[in-house]
Amino acid sequence: MSEQHSLSSVLACPRCGRGPLTPERAGWMCGACSSGFPVIGDVPWLFPDPRQSLAEWRGRTGLLVQHLASEAAAMRAAAGATDVGATRRRLELTAAAHDDQVTRLRALLAPLGLDLASISEATHDGIGTRLPIEQGLTNYYVNLHRDWAWGAEENAAAIGEIATVLGGGVAGLGKTLVQGAGAGRLAYDLHAAGDSPLTVATDFNPLLLFVARELFAGRAVDLHEFPIAPRTLEQHAALRRLESPGPARAGLELVAADALQPPFADGAFDTVVTPWFIDIIGEPFARVAARINLLLKPGGRWINFGSLAFARAAHADRVGLEEVRELLPRAGFGDPRVREAEIPYMRSPASRHSRREVTVTWLTQKTGAPAELPRARLVPDWLVHADRPVPRTPAFEMQAISSRVHAFLLALINGERSMRDMARVLVEQRLMSSQEAEAQVRIFMTRLHEDSETQ
Ligand SMILES: C[S@@+](CC[C@H](N)C(=O)[O-])C[C@H]1O[C@@H](n2cnc3c(N)ncnc32)[C@H](O)[C@@H]1O
Numbered sequence: 056m057s058e059q060h061s062l063s064s065v066l067a068c069p070r071c072g073r074g075p076l077t078p079e080r081a082g083w084m085c086g087a088c089s090s091g092f093p094v095i096g097d098v099p100w101l102f103p104d105p106r107q108s109l110a111e112w113r114g115r116t117g118l119l120v121q122h123l124a125s126e127a128a129a130m131r132a133a134a135g136a137t138d139v140g141a142t143r144r145r146l147e148l149t150a151a152a153h154d155d156q157v158t159r160l161r162a163l164l165a166p167l168g169l170d171l172a173s174i175s176e177a178t179h180d181g182i183g184t185r186l187p188i189e190q191g192l193t194n195y196y197v198n199l200h201r202d203w204a205w206g207a208e209e210n211a212a213a214i215g216e217i218a219t220v221l222g223g224g225v226a227g228l229g230k231t232l233v234q235g236a237g238a239g240r241l242a243y244d245l246h247a248a249g250d251s252p253l254t255v256a257t258d259f260n261p262l263l264l265f266v267a268r269e270l271f272a273g274r275a276v277d278l279h280e281f282p283i284a285p286r287t288l289e290q291h292a293a294l295r296r297l298e299s300p301g302p303a304r305a306g307l308e309l310v311a312a313d314a315l316q317p318p319f320a321d322g323a324f325d326t327v328v329t330p331w332f333i334d335i336i337g338e339p340f341a342r343v344a345a346r347i348n349l350l351l352k353p354g355g356r357w358i359n360f361g362s363l364a365f366a367r368a369a370h371a372d373r374v375g376l377e378e379v380r381e382l383l384p385r386a387g388f389g390d391p392r393v394r395e396a397e398i399p400y401m402r403s404p405a406s407r408h409s410r411r412e413v414t415v416t417w418l419t420q421k422t423g424a425p426a427e428l429p430r431a432r433l434v435p436d437w438l439v440h441a442d443r444p445v446p447r448t449p450a451f452e453m454q455a456i457s458s459r460v461h462a463f464l465l466a467l468i469n470g471e472r473s474m475r476d477m478a479r480v481l482v483e484q485r486l487m488s489s490q491e492a493e494a495q496v497r498i499f500m501t502r503l504h505e506d507s508e509t510q
Pocket residue numbers: 195198234235236237238241257258259260263312313314315329330331332335336
């Protein structure tokens with residue numbers, strides 16, 4: 056590939072934001088601030104603080120593996136305790152699949168250095184860093200199977216929507232960035248069907264990236280699928296072969312990065328594609344649009360595809376299509392060409408559960424600079440520098456009080472006290488009035504019990 060179309064032609068240092076990145080023997084190096092960035096599992100790991108993000112993902116992987124293993128043990132115990140034959144068979148099958156999945160994930164994610172993940176689930180719970188369920192490796196796990204096992208109809212619909220909004224085909228996209236590319240199928244299909252000299256698929260989740268790496272190289276990966284509403288007993292855990300149609304042609308690259316601190320030079324791309332991305336990134340739409348503008352050359356194109364589901368954003372940021380149309384010009388984009396279509400979504404053949412989504416696809420062209428420049432993710436000084444004092448903010452103060460009450464109540468559980476006894480202690484300690492203590496203890500204990508059941 057020519058220098059002009061190489062990966063380094065689009066990269067910039069995610070730490071200082073200025074320097075070009077050049078490949079070195081063991082990774083990438085910034086020409087301005089001399090920061091180094093590793094390659095992990097053959098994927099350039101271009102986070103501003105690569106060691107920190109590696110530790111975070113390693114921790115999440117360690118927890119996932121522990122969680123799967125402890126689930127397998129719990130299933131085996133439950134299998135031993137039931138006399139319902141089909142239940143026992145289901146539990147044995149899913150327990151074996153969980154154990155096998157642990158082995159597969161360990162092998163796939165070995166480049167993260169799993170032997171260094173030493174924190175237990177209980178410790179993570181205690182210090183509140185138990186991330187897998189909320190922000191874990193398996194958040195978009197089903198996408199792997201949709202992309203590379205059973206999702207032909209959905210994958211075809213995705214590239215079909217994009218081709219239609221482009222006027223019939225995906226040729227001429229030029230240097231293309233696919234943001235939040237997930238397991239990578241759309242990036243692979245766009246690169247295969249089009250003529251881009253360089254398509255960069257980026258995401259921050261190493262599980263998705265490492266699977267994409269294998270599939271882009273034409274190698275298969277076997278992983279279990281655990282459907283949420285299995286159709287049959289056997290389908291509670293289905294070992295799937297993830298396969299691509301073949302190795303990708305040259306120029307399809309993977310980059311591990313945080314989209315809010317992107318390691319790409321301003322104006323590096325002719326096209327940016329955001330599939331099912333803008334409503335999960337957690338930033339107001341105006342800022343996401345401005346960020347995308349910066350990545351584009353003058354006249355470059357932004358193709359968005361997916362849902363507009365901002366229900367968890369702040370009220371003013373729950374934008375719909377009408378607001379998108381009003382906000383795009385402020386972010387330096389022209390009038391969009393918009394398409395809406397209802398398509399199948401995550402229809403695993405092993406599951407009774409599936410969705411149809413009314414997707415929005417738009418194509419818009421960069422006409423100028425955004426009215427407001429997107430800020431880098433704001434990280435306070437004391438979080439960047441491990442030796443700075445951590446301020447006791449009002450929010451931290453509140454958290455400390457509630458944790459103390461929580462710890463106090465937990466310490467009262469000694470196998471002998473009843474809820475009434477505990478309420479009496481709270482009243483004696485002047486933590487609550489006698490009118491409310493018993494009801495509050497009951498609420499606390501109910502939640503504790505429910506949490507323990509769901510875990
Ligand atoms: C809803 S999924 C869509 C995945 C893929 N585009 C698809 O259509 O299947 C959103 C993707 O964005 C990624 N993502 C979320 N926040 C990110 C961030 N700050 N930086 C990079 N990727 C992010 C997730 O890991 C996930 O793969």
